[in-house]
Amino acid sequence: MNPGLLGIEELDRAAIEAILTRAKDFQPLQSQSLKKLDTLRGKMIVNLFYEASTRTRTSFEIAAKRLGADAVSITASGSSVSKGESLVDTLNTLAAMRPDAIVMRHAASGAPHFLARHLPTPIINAGDGTHEHPTQALLDARTILDRRPSLEGLRVAIIGDIAHSRVARSNVHLLSKFGARIVLCGPPSLLPVELKDLAPEVSLTNDIREAIQDADVIMMLRVQLERQHEAAFPASEYFRFYGLRLEHLELAHPDAIVMHPGPINRGRELSSEVADFQRSVILNQVENGIAVRMAVLEQVIG
């Protein structure tokens, strides 16, 4: 078994709690003037991004550097990938340079799982296709727990293109393990019925008002046009039926928070007012991303 982090599904509560607790230790560091530790001094982390990403790649890079590790980032364009080298050959080449971990994002679901069977180097999944994005779910949980004592019994609405969302899958696995009730909401073509079997306590609806009713947490997902291989939903009416507007928030729990993994599309999946709403925690999520990824890197390499 590869010692990295491939997904939330295979983690147990204790493993998740350990990361979330450790991430809390790293939170104050983010606002100190001297932010750098030497926990991972001398360690080398390769960020291998086969898909464009600004925030996740930067977040991993900063997390590595704040732990004192060296980080190299490689993006698919301009590397051997565009010269037709296979994924296995690229990874074997990188592994031969003896990094301590490879952080990897790839457009193909399961790409890191496939590689983990052939490589001893720990692989940290930074998003694989439409499958999982484990560190996103961890930072989301950290962000919720900064405002709530526990995940148990919380009603969480996840709204948008669920079918193509790795963020949704990782969050469903994590939240369900801790006893949250999850409502998945989206247009029928982006909400396959089999999602109900993903984990216990998951329900589905095509009605955004029903999803938001009494919600403690509202997670909006980006409309992933790049992952839709067909016109699964008429884009022109998406906002009308699945966009989050201020008036929706009256249906939710009075303290409900609004989350979004970013990058946000104002006017597509949520209105500009909601994005700037005082209980929107979108920037807190970004901030927690570094603390959570520090905890993950420390656990995998340290």
Place this chain on the structure above:
Amino acid sequence: MSIVLKNGRVIDPASQTDRTADVLIVDGRIAGVAPNLSSPKAEVFDATGLIVAPGFIDMHVHLREPGFEHAENIESGSRAAAAGGFTSICCMPNTKPVNDSPMVTSYIVERARSQALVNVFPIGAITKGSAGEELAAIGAMKAAGAVAISDDGMPVMNSRVMRRAMEFAKSYDLPVIDHCEDLNLSAGGDMHEGVKSVRWGLRGIPAASEDVMVARDLLLAQLTGARYHVAHISTRNAVAMVAQARRHGLKVTCEATPHHFALTDEEMLPYDSNYKMKPPLRSCSHTSAVVDGLAAGTIDVIATDHAPHAGSDKMQEFERCPFGIIGLETALALALEELVTPGKITLNRMIELFTTGPDSVMRLGRGTLVPGAPGDVTVFSTDLSWTYDLNQSHSRSRNSPFGGRTFRGGPVATVVNGQFVWKR
């Protein structure tokens, strides 16, 4: 040249034979089935405790020659067939160039004559380049040796073209074999659409993509009167539709692969391309319908869809890997272990599915041990324990989910046209 197979349990469904006897083969043909047969100078093989059956026929094989010899060729594929107990194989036309002309058909026939250990029968393409538009030279291919037509893997989406193909095939008395898949419904799919595909974030191939095509083809078969055969049937509805069409008197047959009765999508190793094939491994309600169809007689044939792919092609991201697995060497063992041993079908029925079943579709004049028939014999054991070692495979490819599995029962010796071509 003669061979006598002594004292085996001879099962020949075609002649309703099931008894302990000797089988004598002289000059490449069955000379007799009876106790205490002998012939001077005959090579004697002791088949005590073994089953002696007509040579098995695999009517759905990809030999990859010409064009993809790095994955398989006629010689290596035929050796894998012999080691799997098959004496005759029919090879699909998706080579490079596609077998859509009498030149390619003749090339395959000639190569098989000089290279193959077993009988090889080419299947011609339905359309030129299997592009689904213009009919191939069906009659000329038949004259060159083609025994059926199919655009396997690249189904004819245009219903009018399929209609014409059936009309021509009927006039040449050839069966039309279809890989039933609505390419619009299945587009981009990597595995069966269901709980697992949603969990793993892989795009699904709905069962309906197969059902829609089977329904269309059955209507066209009714319209044209053609002999129509469904390749690798894998869904509950498709099996039901074939059964219904039969009741209405249509000349419809179908086959199932060992992997579609032995495995479900639940048993897939996540993102392991050795579990990626078309049709995909279905969920258990579909799989049990396939098993029921084999038992009830709706499904006539077990065929492997042996689809070799070079290691480098299968060592990729799941969604980039080609579809298909090799199957010649494990088919008999899987049928014994998954169907006969658990009592789902009888041994006699299994042998039908490998002999008279495919022969009735392809009309090769084989699949029986009656005197005068070609001297093709499959000798196998129902209790031999053996382990499938992929590194010892006779195929040039290694893409199988069954590597390392220990089986109870398997082939022991294979006789083609009166000569041993393989012995364990």
